[in-house]
Amino acid sequence: MNAKLFALSALLTVAVTAQDTGLHLAVGTLVPHGDAQTLTQKRLGGFSLEAAVGFRPEGYGVGFMPYLGIGRLPGASNVDGRTPDNVWGPNSYELRQWRAGVDIRVKPVDSLPVVLAFGPSFHTWEVMRINAAEKNMGDANSIKLGWRFTLETPVTDRWTVVAGFTQSEWQSNVDPKNWKGYKVDENGNPAVPTYINGLNPSRPAYFSLMGRYRF
Secondary structure (H helix, E strand, O other): OHHHHHHHHHHHHHHHHHOOOEEEEEEEEEEEEEHHHHHHOOOOOOEEEEEEEEEOOOOOOOEEEEEEEEEEEOOOOOOOOOOOOOOOOOOOEEEEEEEEEEEEEEOOOOOOOOEEEEEEEEEEEEEEEOOOOOOEOOOOOOEEEEEEEEEEEEOOOOEEEEEEEEEOOOEOOOOHHHOOOOOEOOOOOEOOOOOEOOOEOEOEEEEEEEEEEEO
């Protein structure tokens, strides 16, 4: 039994090294957290698709994996009574994103088939209000900084399971004139930006679980 376990560990260790290089395609689910969950009012149903290229320069001791991906966090269709009033009343929002970044990948323990990765990510968010005539909340072309942390373990020499957490930003202390449906005072002047849970500031975060295939 010990020999079989040793052989399996050795095989997965080789698979981890192989996963550092080549072209990869990953698909999986996203689970909103923090402001993203406040906006969507949902726990499940997110979707992610991502392409990446892995390489490991000699002498660095770490691998790098630039990636490009898309994601969608759908909003709940009926939120009456579930969210606090804001400038638009009780609402939920769908979050759509393009993202790009680079994972810095390290193998902390040689004998374990586990890779830890972290690195900066860059996001464009399109936030859509559910069940509203004016859906688009703007900012689709604004690039926001984020950070991603993942834990990877190979299943075969081609397939890897990747669990991660990403923290990003949508907007913070914005000029209310740039908001769709902003409040104005009795003189027609834009109201001063105020704190609104999940909306201002808004820093969406999410957990991810993906299966990644190496070509």
